[in-house]
Amino acid sequence: MSDAKTKIDEQVKSTDVVLFMKGTKSMPQCGFSSRVAGVLNYMGVDYADVNVLADEDIRQGIKDYSDWPTIPQLYVKGEFVGGCDIITEMTLSGELDTLFDDNGVTYDKDAADKIREANG
Amino acid sequence: MTRTEQITTRLKDAFDPRELEVVDDSESHRGHAGFQDGGESHFNVRIRADAFAGQSRIARHRAVHAALGKELVSQIHALALDIDS
Numbered sequence: 645m646s647d648a649k650t651k652i653d654e655q656v657k658s659t660d661v662v663l664f665m666k667g668t669k670s671m672p673q674c675g676f677s678s679r680v681a682g683v684l685n686y687m688g689v690d691y692a693d694v695n696v697l698a699d700e701d702i703r704q705g706i707k708d709y710s711d712w713p714t715i716p717q718l719y720v721k722g723e724f725v726g727g728c729d730i731i732t733e734m735t736l737s738g739e740l741d742t743l744f745d746d747n748g749v750t751y752d753k754d755a756a757d758k759i760r761e762a763n764g
Numbered sequence: 765m766t767r768t769e770q771i772t773t774r775l776k777d778a779f780d781p782r783e784l785e786v787v788d789d790s791e792s793h794r795g796h797a798g799f800q801d802g803g804e805s806h807f808n809v810r811i812r813a814d815a816f817a818g819q820s821r822i823a824r825h826r827a828v829h830a831a832l833g834k835e836l837v838s839q840i841h842a843l844a845l846d847i848d849s
Contacts (some may be wrong), residue, residue: 712825712826728821729844729846
């Protein structure tokens with residue numbers, strides 16, 4: 645494995661929920677990254693944010709790792725879940741809640757319901 | 765051929781969609797990262813095709829990425845996909 649791939653592999657396997665994004669969870673630098681970070685922040689999920697803009701090797705490496713051409717990318721328990729469109733759809737359908745339930749990830753269910761009410 | 769036309773052609777060829785809408789949304793991202801003069805940097809695609817039946821969300825997105833090809837995907841800054849069977 646390349647250095648970047650090894651580093652990514654360690655990151656996604658050492659933390660339950662990891663978001664590779666442009667910017668940080670407190671200061672996103674792209675609307676799509678901002679949307680996913682916003683959902684996780686609002687749902688009170690404990691997650692690690694990796695700013696791909698800070699490391700060109702990771703920025704390209706994460707695309708190769710998942711064979712997925714875009715950022716953001718969300719990982720739960722080492723598994724790639726999806727990018728902005730998929731996370732948005734899963735949030736609204738309740739699938740994201742189920743995924744978190746199944747993987748023992750704690751989150752605020754009421755907050756998730758509020759997102760759905762506001763976008764229903 | 766414009767990128768809008770390339771996207772439309774490749775998706776039609778690959779999936780024979782019932783509904784297909786390819787919108788160049790670049791203007792609404794003017795001044796943001798990735799905006800290119802002349803537009804064609806940000807696209808919204810809505811596609812409905814029987815070919816996606818029974819596929820997971822990730823599989824559907826991967827199929828669209830594959831149909832567009834690595835080169836075209838790498839030229840586009842943002843591609844928002846709404847895919848269903």
